[in-house]
Amino acid sequence: xxxxxxxxxxxxxxxxxxxxxxxxxxxxxxxxxxxxxxxxxxxxxxxxxxxxxxxxxxxxxxxxxxxxxxxxxxxxxxxxxxxxxxxxxxxxxxxxxxxxxxxxxxxxxxxxxxxxxxxxxxxxxxxxxxxxxxxxxxxxxxxxxxxxxxxxxxxxxxxxxxxxxxxxxxxxxxxxxxxxxxxxxxxxxxxxxxxxxxxxxxxxxxxxxxxxxxxxxxxxxxxxxxxxxxxxxxxxxxxxxxxxxxxxxxxxxxxxxxxxxxxxxxxxxxxxxxxxxxxxxxxxxxxxxxxxxxxxxxxxxxxxxxxxxxxxxxxxxxxxxxxxxxxxxxxxxxxxxxxxxxxxxxxxxxxxxxxxxxxxxxxxxxxxxxxxxxxxxxxxxxxxxxxxxxxxxxxxxxxxx
Amino acid sequence: xxxxxxxxxxxxxxxxxxxxxxxxxxxxxxxxxxxxxxxxxxxxxxxxxxxxxxxxxxxxxxxxxxxxxxxxxxxxxxxxxxxxxxxxxxxxxxxxxxxxxxxxxxxxxxxxxxxxxxxxxxxxxxxxxxxxxxxxxxxxxxxxxxxxxxxxxxxxxxxxxxxxxxxxxxxxxxxxxxxxxxxxxxxxxxxxxxxxxxxxxxxxxxxxxxxxxxxxxxxxxxxxxxxxxxxxxxxxxxxxxxxxxxxxxxxxxxxxxxxxxxxxxxxxxxxxxxxxxxxxxxxxxxxxxxxxxxxxxxxxxxxxxxxxxxxxxxxxxxxxxxxxxxxxxxxxxxxxxxxxxxxxxxxxxxxxxxxxxxxxxxxxxxxxxxxxxxxxxxxxxxxxxxxxxxxxxxxxxxxxx
Numbered sequence: 001x002x003x004x005x006x007x008x009x010x011x012x013x014x015x016x017x018x019x020x021x022x023x024x025x026x027x028x029x030x031x032x033x034x035x036x037x038x039x040x041x042x043x044x045x046x047x048x049x050x051x052x053x054x055x056x057x058x059x060x061x062x063x064x065x066x067x068x069x070x071x072x073x074x075x076x077x078x079x080x081x082x083x084x085x086x087x088x089x090x091x092x093x094x095x096x097x098x099x100x101x102x103x104x105x106x107x108x109x110x111x112x113x114x115x116x117x118x119x120x121x122x123x124x125x126x127x128x129x130x131x132x133x134x135x136x137x138x139x140x141x142x143x144x145x146x147x148x149x150x151x152x153x154x155x156x157x158x159x160x161x162x163x164x165x166x167x168x169x170x171x172x173x174x175x176x177x178x179x180x181x182x183x184x185x186x187x188x189x190x191x192x193x194x195x196x197x198x199x200x201x202x203x204x205x206x207x208x209x210x211x212x213x214x215x216x217x218x219x220x221x222x223x224x225x226x227x228x229x230x231x232x233x234x235x236x237x238x239x240x241x242x243x244x245x246x247x248x249x250x251x252x253x254x255x256x257x258x259x260x261x262x263x264x265x266x267x268x269x270x271x272x273x274x275x276x277x278x279x280x281x282x283x284x285x286x287x288x289x290x291x292x293x294x295x296x297x298x299x300x301x302x303x304x305x306x307x308x309x310x311x312x313x314x315x316x317x318x319x320x321x322x323x324x325x326x327x328x329x330x331x332x333x334x335x336x337x338x339x340x341x342x343x344x345x346x347x348x349x350x351x352x353x354x355x356x357x358x359x360x361x362x363x364x365x366x367x368x369x370x371x372x373x374x375x376x377x378x379x380x381x382x383x384x385x386x387x388x389x390x391x392x393x394x395x396x397x398x399x400x401x
Numbered sequence: 402x403x404x405x406x407x408x409x410x411x412x413x414x415x416x417x418x419x420x421x422x423x424x425x426x427x428x429x430x431x432x433x434x435x436x437x438x439x440x441x442x443x444x445x446x447x448x449x450x451x452x453x454x455x456x457x458x459x460x461x462x463x464x465x466x467x468x469x470x471x472x473x474x475x476x477x478x479x480x481x482x483x484x485x486x487x488x489x490x491x492x493x494x495x496x497x498x499x500x501x502x503x504x505x506x507x508x509x510x511x512x513x514x515x516x517x518x519x520x521x522x523x524x525x526x527x528x529x530x531x532x533x534x535x536x537x538x539x540x541x542x543x544x545x546x547x548x549x550x551x552x553x554x555x556x557x558x559x560x561x562x563x564x565x566x567x568x569x570x571x572x573x574x575x576x577x578x579x580x581x582x583x584x585x586x587x588x589x590x591x592x593x594x595x596x597x598x599x600x601x602x603x604x605x606x607x608x609x610x611x612x613x614x615x616x617x618x619x620x621x622x623x624x625x626x627x628x629x630x631x632x633x634x635x636x637x638x639x640x641x642x643x644x645x646x647x648x649x650x651x652x653x654x655x656x657x658x659x660x661x662x663x664x665x666x667x668x669x670x671x672x673x674x675x676x677x678x679x680x681x682x683x684x685x686x687x688x689x690x691x692x693x694x695x696x697x698x699x700x701x702x703x704x705x706x707x708x709x710x711x712x713x714x715x716x717x718x719x720x721x722x723x724x725x726x727x728x729x730x731x732x733x734x735x736x737x738x739x740x741x742x743x744x745x746x747x748x749x750x751x752x753x754x755x756x757x758x759x760x761x762x763x764x765x766x767x768x769x770x771x772x773x774x775x776x777x778x779x780x781x782x783x784x785x786x787x788x789x790x791x792x793x794x795x796x797x798x799x800x801x802x
Contacts, residue, residue, distance in 0.1 A: 002599045003629070004567060005658055006515045006537070012661040039461035047464065051452035060440035063448065063641035099500060099667035106666045110536060114407045132665045135511060136407070166405060198403045228404070240464035242672035257406055260413040264533045265507045266500040270671050271643035 024350035030382035070097025074278035086219035101246035104232035105132040117166040124357035140359035149182035152189040173208040174324025177368035206234040207324035212298040227251035243273040304371040311387035313394040349385040425751035431783035471498025475679035487620035502647035505633035506533040518567040525758035541760035550583035553590040574609040575725025578769035607635040608725035613699040628652035644674040705772040712788035714795040738768040750786040
């Protein structure tokens with residue numbers, strides 16, 4: 001005998017991308033690669049007060065085990081907030097607290113996927129979700145998208161012609177990586193199709209509250225009449241990620257499976273993290289905090305897009321995100337963003353090459369830019385550097401035509 | 402179509418036991434069922450100071466994402482501590498921070514187990530590990546044990562005659578549920594067998610530091626010459642469980658797999674929890690804290706065993722734990738501890754029936770008692786109540802013979 005790993009580990013090898021991204025951590029690099037929230041907005045002073053208060057009021061209970069489902073007052077806060085922001089009509093019993101919404105993704109794979117089952121997702125889709133699902137060895141079928149998100153005619157065609165579809169994974173609000181949002185008609189059409197074919201939906205919504213303009217749209221969860229939608233939420237982008245607190249909101253039959261999985265996976269989320277966030281929501285106004293975040297991100301989005309217009313060469317396209325953290329750039333089809341990335345790093349600027357966001361690969365002429373992390377002056381300088389590198393490639397192209 | 406869950410979910414259904422244990426949460430019940438550390442020993446005042454200090458010193462970094470591997474100074478503290486307590490010779494690069502050691506169990510299943518692979522474990526073994534592994538649909542083969550833990554001749558016979566063994570799961574120190582500890586000769590013999598057959602070992606060690614008497618024995622990890630042993634550690638029992646911080650210590654080839662799995666599972670453990678524990682270890686003496694815990698648990702173990710001797714009927718056997726949280730009671734083979742448990746609950750005392758600790762079932766004449774959670778007077782009163790119920794059953798038996 002000798003060490004033999006599970007077959008699933010073959011799909012989870014270290015990627016080139018990961019190695020490339022390690023290079024972006026040098027301080028001289030202006031990185032638009034991460035998806036980090038702006039740390040200067042974190043409520044450090046408030047949390048100093050809260051952390052003392054929680055230990056004063058709750059004492060040892062704050063340091064002890066709690067239930068697998070999560071700390072009940074936090075689950076209540078979340079249910080109330082979802083009813084207000086996501087137009088749902090749920091109570092705390094529909095909520096399981098997870099370690100960020102990434103854990104909700106992993107659990108979704110664990111609850112629904114046997115090997116060779118099919119997951120439908122947007123093309124492109126969130127890299128972290130793709131990796132989480134890969135551990136359960138499914139097949140991915142990518143549903144084509146346009147500037148308004150998933151194309152519903154394509155979705156229905158795929159459903160009609162594909163066996164073993166076990167779930168559909170979508171990010172309808174300010175998608176990662178594209179920044180796109182599905183309009184209401186798409187949501188209605190989507191739910192019509194879902195209800196017709198009765199397929200479980202994982203609605204990933206970490207950015208929904210970060211809308212800079214336009215009207216809030218109802219979550220798919222709020223339109224779910226048949227108990228098919230699992231909603232994943234997170235405090236990482238509206239509060240801070242260091243607590244690793246997110247949640248799953250699902251119909252009872254489905255949530256009970258997630259709870260069993262949570263029990264086996266790590267018993268429960270951190271008691272003290274849960275109590276601190278809950279206490280913050282007791283005594284501070286989270287809406288006010290989110291407003292501050294939105295003000296900064298709106299300015300940075302505007303600044304990035306304005307600078308992109310000025311500094312990037314003609315012949316590429318990018319999305320206009322109404323919220324969230326990202327814009328998505330498409331280069332002419334023969335260019336490879338992974339190759340160009342190496343030059344970018346030499347010029348001390350970085351993005352995430354887009355290829356990894358397509359679970360089945362094959363598209364390399366795009367990349368994701370994050371505008372939430374870098375201060376204004378670095379946004380301008382970074383986009384300028386990016387412009388210089390891209391211009392060179394686009395000119396080579398123009399010359400060779 | 403309709404909702405179809407993954408096949409693994411069939412094995413993760415709610416158990417009778419879980420339902421039974423819910424009944425033990427009533428305040429009038431003296432419960433020896435849980436495995437909770439004594440909350441009155443939690444360092445609440447110290448953590449008030451620490452939580453403020455971490456936010457003052459680290460500011461926003463304490464609330465931001467950190468690396469998947471974990472906060473480097475905490476990993477250093479852990480490596481140092483393992484080298485001192487577990488006689489290993491490792492550095493921080495061998496450490497991955499997890500959400501308690503339960504997550505290390507889940508990851509072990511994910512890294513090593515395909516469906517129908519074989520896990521060897523002690524008979525009985527830890528219920529939470531069995532459930533974590535079950536999600537990966539292995540077969541369990543139970544290795545017989547005696548009062549000194551796993552019987553090594555039996556282990557070698559099983560290895561010789563069993564295909565597809567992918568890992569061996571063991572708790573050599575103060576085992577859950579039995580409280581038994583493997584003596585040095587067993588450890589030596591075990592490593593000899595493991596090295597011969599080259600089988601990965603999961604050494605679960607949440608209680609090792611809680612030794613009340615006798616000499617500390619070397620961890621299997623410290624005896625590992627071939628890179629086969631994965632050591633799981635935890636702050637839950639030597640500090641407090643509410644932070645959900647544990648760790649995996651493994652050879653590089655294996656640890657890299659756990660790190661990929663952590664990335665997909667939930668990105669990283671809570672930044673603030675990691676920084677707070679690390680800071681506690683910077684400025685306080687964790688050994689001193691562990692000494693306080695040991696003093697209380699020693700007294701409670703002594704009190705429980707003394708009361709058991711006085712109050713429980715003749716004809717049953719129980720272990721003498723040199724550390725940890727549990728003792729294990731064996732009834733005459735025709736008695737069923739699950740049936741008796743219902744009467745115990747009616748008498749307001751509770752234990753965990755032993756059947757669930759045998760992954761392949763079939764043994765119901767035993768139960769686990771915890772002595773760490775209840776205050777002294779409740780230990781005495783609870784064992785008295787238990788004695789009344791058991792005496793009735795043992796007398797019925799005596800009469801019917």
